[in-house]
Amino acid sequence: MARSRLTPERESELYAAVLDLLREVGYDALTMDAVAARTHSSKATLYRQWGSKPELVARALRANKPSDLSEIDTGSLRGDFREMLERTDDCQMEKDSALMRGLAHAVHDNPDLHRALRELLIEPEMNGFEEVLRRAVRRGEVDAGNPALKLVPHMLIGAFVARPLIEDQPVDHAFLSVYVDAVVLPSLGV
Amino acid sequence: MARSRLTPERESELYAAVLDLLREVGYDALTMDAVAARTHSSKATLYRQWGSKPELVARALRANKPSDLSEIDTGSLRGDFREMLERTDDCQMEKDSALMRGLAHAVHDNPDLHRALRELLIEPEMNGFEEVLRRAVRRGEVDAGNPALKLVPHMLIGAFVARPLIEDQPVDHAFLSVYVDAVVLPSLGV
Structure with missing residues (x-):
C-alpha cells in the first residue's frame, strides 16, 4: 500500500x-x-x-495511543503505573472509555474488526505491558509465577467498564490511582 | 400495575x-x-x-438472576465465591457475557435503561455481594478498611469483558476460578 x-x-x-x-x-x-x-x-x-x-x-x-508503554521505566512497578496514568488526561480517559464500550460490542459481531484490533492495537499494547511487568519480575518486585501477571489488562478494563456502569461516574485519575493501589498491585503481591 | x-x-x-x-x-x-x-x-x-x-x-x-447472593454462606469467602460460580453453568456465563457487552454500550445512550437497571438489577446484586463481603469482614477474613471491598464488582466485570476481547476465549468456570484466586482474593488480603 x-x-x-x-x-x-x-x-x-x-x-x-x-x-x-x-x-x-x-x-x-x-x-x-x-x-x-x-x-x-x-x-x-x-x-x-x-x-x-x-x-x-x-x-x-x-494512532490515538502514541505512547509506547515499554518505554516506561521508573524503577518501581508502582511508579510505572503512576507514569502510565500521568500520560493520559481525564478527558482522554473518558474518550477511551467511550470507545471501549462501543468496541467491546462491535468486535463480537465483526471478526475482521476484532482481528485488525488484535494485531494493530491489543497485541502491541499487551507487549508493552508485559515488558513493564517483566522488569518488575527481574527487579524481584513480583514473583515470576504469580498468576495475576497475565490478568492485569482484565483488571484495568474492568475499572474502565464498571465505573460508569455501577457508579455512574467517569473514569479519572483519582479513581484509577485508587484501583491500581487497591487491586492491581496487591494481586501482584506488591 | x-x-x-x-x-x-x-x-x-x-x-x-x-x-x-x-x-x-x-x-x-x-x-x-x-x-x-x-x-x-x-x-x-x-x-x-x-x-x-x-x-x-x-x-x-x-428475573434471569434468580439466586440471591446474600443467601450464600459457606463459612469462608473462597467457598462463597466457589458457590457463586457453581450456581451458573458455562453456557449461562457466555450468555451473561453477551448481555453485558451489549448493555454496557446501551446504558450510556439510554439514561432510562440505566436507571431501571440500577434499581432492579445492579443495586440488588451489589447488596447481595456486600452481604457476602460483610460476613467475611465479621469472620476476620478481610480487613474492614480494605479499599478493594468496594471494587469486587469492577474486577469481575473486567473478567467478563476482557476475556473474549483480549484472548478471544469465552468466560467459563475454569477461567473465573483462576481469576478469583489470582486477583479477587489476593486484593482482599485472603
Missing part, C-alpha cells in the same frame, strides 16, 4: 476524524462514505490506503 | 423471549412490537404491565 502519498499531518487529521465519527455514531453506522465526506477525501483513496473499514478503524485507534 | 394478571409461568416465558431478542438484535433494535410478535401478546398488554421498554428489559434481566 502506497501509504507514503499522505503526509503524516494529513494522516493524523484523518485518524482523528475517524475516531470522532466512531464516538458519535458507533462502529456499525460508521461508513467509508461518512469518513470520506468528513475528511474531504475520496472513498477510492480511503480503500487504496487502508484496504477496509476494520483496518482503517484499527489504525486510527492505534 | 396489575401484574397479577399474568401467571408466573407466562411472565417467565415473556422475560425469556425479551432476553433472546436482546442477544439477537441488541437493545436499540429491540422494539415493543418485536416483543409483542415474539410472545403473541399485544403491545397494550406489555405497556400496561411494564410501563416502558427500559423497565421491561430491566425486569427480564432481574
Whole structure:
C-alpha cells in the first residue's frame, strides 16, 4: 500500500476524524462514505490506503495511543503505573472509555474488526505491558509465577467498564490511582 | 400495575423471549412490537404491565438472576465465591457475557435503561455481594478498611469483558476460578 502519498499531518487529521465519527455514531453506522465526506477525501483513496473499514478503524485507534508503554521505566512497578496514568488526561480517559464500550460490542459481531484490533492495537499494547511487568519480575518486585501477571489488562478494563456502569461516574485519575493501589498491585503481591 | 394478571409461568416465558431478542438484535433494535410478535401478546398488554421498554428489559434481566447472593454462606469467602460460580453453568456465563457487552454500550445512550437497571438489577446484586463481603469482614477474613471491598464488582466485570476481547476465549468456570484466586482474593488480603 502506497501509504507514503499522505503526509503524516494529513494522516493524523484523518485518524482523528475517524475516531470522532466512531464516538458519535458507533462502529456499525460508521461508513467509508461518512469518513470520506468528513475528511474531504475520496472513498477510492480511503480503500487504496487502508484496504477496509476494520483496518482503517484499527489504525486510527492505534494512532490515538502514541505512547509506547515499554518505554516506561521508573524503577518501581508502582511508579510505572503512576507514569502510565500521568500520560493520559481525564478527558482522554473518558474518550477511551467511550470507545471501549462501543468496541467491546462491535468486535463480537465483526471478526475482521476484532482481528485488525488484535494485531494493530491489543497485541502491541499487551507487549508493552508485559515488558513493564517483566522488569518488575527481574527487579524481584513480583514473583515470576504469580498468576495475576497475565490478568492485569482484565483488571484495568474492568475499572474502565464498571465505573460508569455501577457508579455512574467517569473514569479519572483519582479513581484509577485508587484501583491500581487497591487491586492491581496487591494481586501482584506488591 | 396489575401484574397479577399474568401467571408466573407466562411472565417467565415473556422475560425469556425479551432476553433472546436482546442477544439477537441488541437493545436499540429491540422494539415493543418485536416483543409483542415474539410472545403473541399485544403491545397494550406489555405497556400496561411494564410501563416502558427500559423497565421491561430491566425486569427480564432481574428475573434471569434468580439466586440471591446474600443467601450464600459457606463459612469462608473462597467457598462463597466457589458457590457463586457453581450456581451458573458455562453456557449461562457466555450468555451473561453477551448481555453485558451489549448493555454496557446501551446504558450510556439510554439514561432510562440505566436507571431501571440500577434499581432492579445492579443495586440488588451489589447488596447481595456486600452481604457476602460483610460476613467475611465479621469472620476476620478481610480487613474492614480494605479499599478493594468496594471494587469486587469492577474486577469481575473486567473478567467478563476482557476475556473474549483480549484472548478471544469465552468466560467459563475454569477461567473465573483462576481469576478469583489470582486477583479477587489476593486484593482482599485472603
